[in-house]
Amino acid sequence: MKKFINAVDTVLAETLDGFAAAHADIVSLGGGHKFIRRKALKPGKVALISGGGSGHEPLHGGLVGFGMLDAACPGQVFTSPTPDQMAEAAAEVDTGAGCLFIVKNYEGDVMNFEMAAEMSDGVMQVVTNDDVAVEDSLYTTGRRGVAGTLVVEKIVGAAAEEGRALADLKALGDRVNGATRSMGVALTSCTVPAAGKPNFEIGDDEMEFGVGIHGEPGRRRAKLAPANAIAAEICEAIASDLGDRIRGNALLFVNGFGATPSMELYLMYNAARAQFEKRGVTVVRSLVGSYVTSLDMAGCSITLTMLDDEMAGHWDAPVHTAALRWGM
C-alpha cells in the first residue's frame, strides 16, 4: 500500500486537522473530529448537514461554507458516521430554522441519519440516488447516491442562503435529485488504509462499468475500450433512464475518482458532451474535476442534471467552500 500516512488509526484525524488548518477562514472542527462546521453561521437560515464515509473528498467537508453545507460528518474511510455525529452537528449549527440532512443512499448512512433525525427537532431529509448503474447493490437498497449529491448540495445550499423554508428546501432537493442521473466506470481498484490491499481485483485490460464509489460491482466487467465508446455507453445508460426528460438545458459534470489526471477528465467531458448534444441536450453549465472520489481509484463518473431556470440560478449563486468557490 503506497500512501502518505503515519498510522491507519490516525489518518482521519490528521486529514481533518490539515483540512481545518488550511481552510480556517471557512470551517472549524466540531466535537473534536466529529464534524466540520461552517465558521460563520447565519441566524434564521435552515442548516444543511451532510456526511458519510471518508475517502470521497472533497465531498462532503470540502463543500462546507457559504452557499452550501453548514456541517459535514465524516465517518471512518468508507464507513458511515455515527448518529451522535449528526445529532451534535445539528445541535451546533441549527440556528432555529431547522435542519435538512442530505444523505447518499447507502443503508448505513440512511439508518444513522434517520436515528440522528429522531434525536433532533425540526429535521427533514433528502436522500440522493442518482446512480443509474444498478438497483440494490452491496451496501444499498435501491439506487446508490453518488456525484449528483454535490449538485443537490449546491442548488439547495443556494436556496437555503436565500432564506427558503425547510419544507421548500426538502422539495427542491428531491426535485434536483429527480432531475439528476450518474454512472461511473473504474479502471483500477482503490485501497482502504485499514485493509492495506485493493478493494477488488481487476485485470490490466479490464474496466468496471457502473462501479460504485466504494468499489462496489457495477453492471458489467468489460475489456478496455476507447474513451468515446466508454462515454457512449455511460451516456446511453443515463439518457435511456431519463427517457422523455432528456431535453433542454443541462449541467454536465465529469467527476474523477481520485487518481484520474485532469487531461483524461476533459477528454471524457468532450466525449460525453458530444453524446448528449447528439440527443438534443444543451449543455449550459459544466463541472470537471475530482469532487466525489473513491480514494486512489482511477476512473470517472458522468452526471447529467436537467436544469430549469430556478436550478440554474441557484447553481450560479455565490459559493465559498474549500472545493467550490465562485461569486465571492
Place this chain on the structure above:
Amino acid sequence: MKKFINAVDTVLAETLDGFAAAHADIVSLGGGHKFIRRKALKPGKVALISGGGSGHEPLHGGLVGFGMLDAACPGQVFTSPTPDQMAEAAAEVDTGAGCLFIVKNYEGDVMNFEMAAEMSDGVMQVVTNDDVAVEDSLYTTGRRGVAGTLVVEKIVGAAAEEGRALADLKALGDRVNGATRSMGVALTSCTVPAAGKPNFEIGDDEMEFGVGIHGEPGRRRAKLAPANAIAAEICEAIASDLGDRIRGNALLFVNGFGATPSMELYLMYNAARAQFEKRGVTVVRSLVGSYVTSLDMAGCSITLTMLDDEMAGHWDAPVHTAALRWGM
C-alpha cells in the same frame, strides 16, 4: 496503459476541445490548438504568457483568465511547445503594453520561449527554478521550475491586472521565484500516452525523493516511510536552502502529482505545516490540491513562498480561471 483516450495522436486536441468547451466563459483556443487564450483581453495590460509540455494540468491552461495568464501554450505531453506557438499567442494577446513570458526552467522550454521572444517585440521573461532537489538534471541545466511557477503566475498576474509596467512585473516575478522553494516525492511513476509504459521503474516499497514533474530522478531512492518522516525530509531541504530567509509569513502549497487522493494531501499539509511552524514560519496562506501534475503519478510536492505584504496582497486579489477562482 489504463487511460481514457481514443488515440495517442488526438489526446491533446481532444483534451483542449473539452477544456475550451467546459470553460467557454473564460477561455478560447487560438491558432487551432496552438494556445489557450483569455477570452476578454484588457487593453493596456501587460500580457502574461506561459506554457510547457502537457501532462501538468491544470498548469498552465487552467490558470488562464482574469488575474493570471492571458495565454498558455501547450506542447505535446512532456514536450516543449514550439516557438511559433508563443509568438502567435503574443501577437494575439499583446494589447500594446508588452508581454511577460513565464517559463519553467527546462532546456527545451527556455530555448523555445527565447526564440519566440526574439520573434516578438516588447517581451521580457521570468524563468522559474524553485525545485531544490537537484542541480542539473535530465532536461535541465540548473534547477527545475515546478509548482512554485503557479505562485509566480498568481502574484504577477494580480500585479499585471493592476496595470503595472512590464519591467516591474519582470522584477516582481523574479522576486517571487527567489522567495519560493519546492521539493517533491513520487510513490509511483507516470505513463506518457505515446510511450504506453511507465516513465521509470519503482519498487512497491520505494519512493523517489526530489522527483521531477516528468519523472526525472531526484536526490535519492528510499524505502517507504511514514508521512511525517517524508514531510520532515522535504521541509528540511527547503528550509536549509532558504537559510536565514525562512522567517515570517509564508504561503504553504501542498501539490498533488495527479493520482494522490485529497485525504493524503491534507495529511501531508498537516505534517508540513508542523515542520515549518517549528522553524518559526507563520503560515498565513495555504493551497492544497493537484495543480502542477505529472499525469497519473502518485506523489506530491511541497512549496513554501516567503511572503511580504505586497505578495500576500497580490495572492489575495481576485482571480477567475478554471483552476483557481476567488473574489469574483
